[in-house]
Structures are given as structure tokens and as C-alpha cells.
Amino acid sequence: MGEQVSATAAKVSKATNRKKSKAVKASPKTSKEPTAETSTAKTSTPKTSSGKAAAAKVPAGKGAAAKASAKPESRLAMVRRARRINRELAEVYPYAHPELDFRNPFELLVATVLSAQTTDLRVNQTTPALFAKYPTPEDMAAAVPEELEEVIRPTGFFRAKARSLIGLSTALRDTFGGEVPGRLEDLVTLPGVGRKTAFVVLGNAFGVPGITVDTHFMRLARRWKWTDQDDPVKIEAEVGAIFPKSEWTMLSHRVIFHGRRICHSRKPACGACPITHLCPAYGEGETDPEKARKLLKYEKGGYPGQRLNPPPDYPGKPAPPLGSV
Numbered sequence: 001m002g003e004q005v006s007a008t009a010a011k012v013s014k015a016t017n018r019k020k021s022k023a024v025k026a027s028p029k030t031s032k033e034p035t036a037e038t039s040t041a042k043t044s045t046p047k048t049s050s051g052k053a054a055a056a057k058v059p060a061g062k063g064a065a066a067k068a069s070a071k072p073e074s075r076l077a078m079v080r081r082a083r084r085i086n087r088e089l090a091e092v093y094p095y096a097h098p099e100l101d102f103r104n105p106f107e108l109l110v111a112t113v114l115s116a117q118t119t120d121l122r123v124n125q126t127t128p129a130l131f132a133k134y135p136t137p138e139d140m141a142a143a144v145p146e147e148l149e150e151v152i153r154p155t156g157f158f159r160a161k162a163r164s165l166i167g168l169s170t171a172l173r174d175t176f177g178g179e180v181p182g183r184l185e186d187l188v189t190l191p192g193v194g195r196k197t198a199f200v201v202l203g204n205a206f207g208v209p210g211i212t213v214d215t216h217f218m219r220l221a222r223r224w225k226w227t228d229q230d231d232p233v234k235i236e237a238e239v240g241a242i243f244p245k246s247e248w249t250m251l252s253h254r255v256i257f258h259g260r261r262i263c264h265s266r267k268p269a270c271g272a273c274p275i276t277h278l279c280p281a282y283g284e285g286e287t288d289p290e291k292a293r294k295l296l297k298y299e300k301g302g303y304p305g306q307r308l309n310p311p312p313d314y315p316g317k318p319a320p321p322l323g324s325v
């Protein structure tokens with residue numbers, strides 16, 4: 001897949017540069033903010049479910065938004081640019097989804113608690129054995145701590161996580177009738193469950209819109225000048241004011257997908273990024289297209305994803321089970 005990406009990038013770089021300058025000119029001149037729902041048709045990014053989408057918009061030039069910043073960007077222009085990033089990411093990652101394997105709200109809640117300070121891949125490789133042994137809150141509440149710790153050891157911080165899992169399972173059993181509650185105010189009362197975990201569960205198990213401010217979301221929201229806050233709750237509020245509520249859950253998935261695959265923390269793959277024309281931080285990472293392409297991860301780099309059981313539309317390979325590689 002990586003080779004296809006490169007070849008496509010070379011072919012389209014000219015066209016993308018033309019499009020880039022068009023995008024910049026178009027941004028701040030109308031007096032009415034577009035809605036995320038109404039303006040999708042105006043983008044020309046080809047829809048595809050493969051890594052080709054990213055490559056199809058790789059420009060060889062500079063981050064246009066950054067270069068257009070001789071004068072400060074207005075709030076209206078920022079909102080328009082942010083919404084356009086969301087629309088274009090929707091075309092790059094039409095299959096964006098939570099990257100934790102789960103079959104019910106309880107499994108998603110447990111997996112999200114386990115995902116602190118580790119990768120979703122490691123959680124997904126650990127939870128099959130965990131849920132085989134403790135399939136319900138009642139089973140997990142009654143677990144022998146040392147046995148539970150041993151099962152979740154691969155995810156790190158296993159003693160604290162075991163305490164949280166037994167505590168939240170006990171609360172589910174004793175206070176919520178053995179069911180995961182579908183309200184933020186209830187979820188955050190559970191041991192080990194903060195707003196981020198609660199929004200993951202609400203958004204993906206209950207269909208309640210929520211913004212998941214994890215490390216990737218924080219980094220990208222700041223790179224894109226959607227916010228200059230450091231506090232996740234303030235970032236959540238400021239980004240929430242930019243986008244319609246109906247977009248919040250999928251926006252979170254798209255941003256996190258982009259952070260994991262292309263816009264990495266230490267070395268963003270700017271030269272292989274499909275949204276350079278909208279990014280004020282272009283150039284923070286590798287701008288050479290060939291070198292940048294080698295930095296792509298998961299399906300964008302032609303590698304397996306994080307889920308052992310990805311959704312049917314996921315274009316990459318499933319992750320391998322624990323110990324198989």
C-alpha cells in the first residue's frame with residue numbers, strides 16, 4: 001500500500017497545489033459561517049477508503065494557512081478552516097471508528113479504562129482473555145485482585161487498573177443494576193472513569209455526541225489553532241463551540257486517526273499529509289514526500305491496524321493476537 005501511495009502522490013502534486021491556493025483564497029470572505037452538513041459538496045478531495053486518499057492530496061509546497069497568516073486569522077476564518085479540516089478528514093478516513101474492540105457497553109468501558117498509558121492495540125490483545133474470564137460486571141466485581149492483575153498485566157499500571165475495574169464493576173452491580181449507565185453524570189462517579197472515558201462510552205455505545213480529548217486530539221487542536229488551551233475540559237468546550245454537536249463523536253475519531261497515522265507527536269509526516277493547505281503547523285515535521293511517506297502508520301503505511309476485529313469497511317489488516325508476532 002505504501003508504494004501505491006507514493007506513486008499517486010507524485011502524479012497529483014501539481015493538481016493539489018492548484019487546489020491549495022484556491023482553498024486559501026476561498027476562506028474568510030463570506031459573512032455566514034457554513035455548517036458542517038451543508039458544505040461537504042464543495043470539497044474536491046476524492047472519496048476513497050484506502051491510503052490513496054491521503055496521498056491524493058499531498059502537496060509539494062508550503063502550508064498555505066500558515067503563509068496566509070501575515071495578519072491574524074479571524075474567528076470566522078478559523079471556524080471555516082476547522083470545519084473544512086473536519087470535512088476533508090472525513091474523506092481521508094471514511095472508516096474512522098473507535099480503535100478498541102468491544103461487543104457491549106461494559107466491554108467498551110473496561111477497555112477504555114485499560115487504555116490509559118498504553119496503546120489500543122495492547123488493550124485489544126489483552127481483552128479477549130479478560131472478557132472470557134470475567135464477562136459481566138458481577139464476574140469482575142468478584143474477581144480475586146491478583147488473578148485480575150495477572151490478566152491485565154500487559155496493559156501496564158495493572159494494580160491500579162485492577163482496583164478501578166473491580167471498583168467500577170462493584171458500582172455497576174450495586175448501584176446501576178449491573179448495567180453501564182448512559183449518562184455522563186453517572187459514568188464519572190465510577191472509579192477510574194473521567195470525562196474522556198465517559199465520552200468514549202457515551203459516543204460509541206450510546207450514540208450520545210461527545211468530544212474525546214486525548215493526547216492526539218489535544219496536540220492537533222493546538223497545531224490547527226482551534227484552541228490555545230492546555231486543559232482538556234477547556235479544549236473540549238472551545239472545540240465544541242466550533243462544530244455542530246452532531247459532529248462531535250466522528251470529529252474525535254477523525255482527529256485521533258490523523259494523529260495516530262500522519263500528524264505524529266514528534267515527527268509529523270507533513271510531506272504526506274492531505275490537509276497541509278489548511279494547517280498552520282505545516283513544516284513542524286518531515287516535508288520531503290518520500291521521507292514523510294515512510295513515517296505513515298497503520299493502514300496509511302500498509303501495516304495492520306489496532307483492532308483484532310475491525311469494522312468491515314476498514315481498509316487495513318486486522319491487528320495480530322497477543323504473542324503471534
Ligand code: SF4
Pocket residue numbers: 063223262263264268269270271273274275276279280281282283284285
Ligand atoms: S502532518 Fe500535522 S502538522 Fe504537518 S501539515 Fe499535516 S496536520 Fe499539519
